[in-house]
Amino acid sequence: MEIITTPSLESRDEADLLLVPFWKGKKHAEAAASAVSLYKLCAGVVDTRDFSGKEGEFVIIYVSGQPEKRFGLLGLGDQDAMTVEKLRRSYAQATKGCRAKKLSKLNIVLPDCKAIALDDLVKGIVEGLLLPNYAFTSLQKDALKKEPQVVLKGIKLIAAGKHELAVAQKCATICEAVNFARDLVNGNADDITPQYLSAVARGLEKTCDHVKTTVLNKKQIEKEKMGLLLAVNRGSFREPAFIIVEYKGNPKSKEKTVLVGKGITFDTGGLNLKPTGSMETMKCDMAGAAAVLGTIQAASNLGLKINITGVIASTENSIGSYSFKPGDVYTGYAGKSVEIGNTDAEGRLILADALAYTIDRLKPTRIIDLATLTGAIEITFGDEATGLMSNNDALADLLIQAGSVTGERLWRLPMYEEFRDSLKSDIADIKSTGGRGGSSIKAAIFLQEFVDKTPWAHLDIAGTAFLSDARRYNPKYGTGVGVRLLISFLEHL
Ligand code: BES
Ligand code: ZN
């Protein structure tokens, strides 16, 4: 994506379309910028009220004597109620409208908006344009030739300078990392294996500054006594992988945020096999791992002056004669024995080993895990929010703040200690599941058993990581959720 600026309306040159912003006025759409000459050319449509300027409304008109053949009138809704999220949602409609007409080069008139700081304005616009400008095409053959799905190739911000350009380019870097995570989620489960994720993590060491990758193979995982990751791996012919990616943006500091990702490359449910209808999307079960890798890529490319370590436990949860069994007891890195309540609750097992290893070996300042952990979180929030559970109010509040800034909303659930009773086992130290009620929270209560007093937050992204239809600025399938959230969080530390 080429992003450039030009100092004035007069200095712009040709493009496929000029994007002209409007507010929704009392009677009709109102100009959202002071470019009087342009708005005169739009008067016809505005007068007919065919276009009202409401949020996300997008109409193309054809003009002559301008550097562009088309103007795209874009509604931004109420001027006073403007937010960055509303900008994202509105500008996403412009990208969709341009895709329908295969328009790839846009000139952009920035709205004058008192309700929002200039940086946020540019951010909202660029993210709104770029986030939907994605399609997973690597498995398409003929279909793609007929219908190219990613068309936006260049945007030019008018009446903008160096500062605005830097803000826009930063957004583009983050969006690239979001797409990197989306690609990992969308790829075939038989391609995006634990070994592939390991190779991707090693690739980051090559392509990104200050990144170091270590991968533990099955033998090393056995040596570390990660018996829970190994239990889940039993049914799979592919070996598990335990991936550690360090980004040292501030070597002088001892501060370190560890991001732990669930990397189940396909979740069949194991012997407690998922039924038809529940398994088809389960290549998404490594979306936590994808978000961790994407965040590290973005942090390095942005040159953030912080330290982050990504920890990914990865395996398939397959079914076979070697599969781990419900009712059996396995012991992991922490030395605690776990009675398997249900083999489909595999995520908490591999995370337990990853969290215990993190606490014991990595000296984290704080830990954030991301996992497509429970179907129940999708029942609770649909795709509108990620579930947050934490042992630390300050960390939870910072994450919630990042959620509201980025539009990747978080909602915190209570970790009442009473839930712990449901995980009691008569045969082991703890049981992995505790019945249907409150099952997203019970999963977090289980994880907490493997964390000490270190500030820790668990993000259940089962509802937000994968969409069955395109929605607002997110495409169908993998959303890359977590990358923008975590970068915003890390920037504000
Ligand atoms: N990977 C699933 C959770 C999931 C569901 C992710 C829907 C994305 C969309 C997880 O491993 C799982 O199967 N959890 C079980 C736990 C239960 C057996 C206690 C669930 O939520 O049903
Ligand atoms: Zn499962």
Ligand code: ZN
């Ligand atoms: Zn799973």
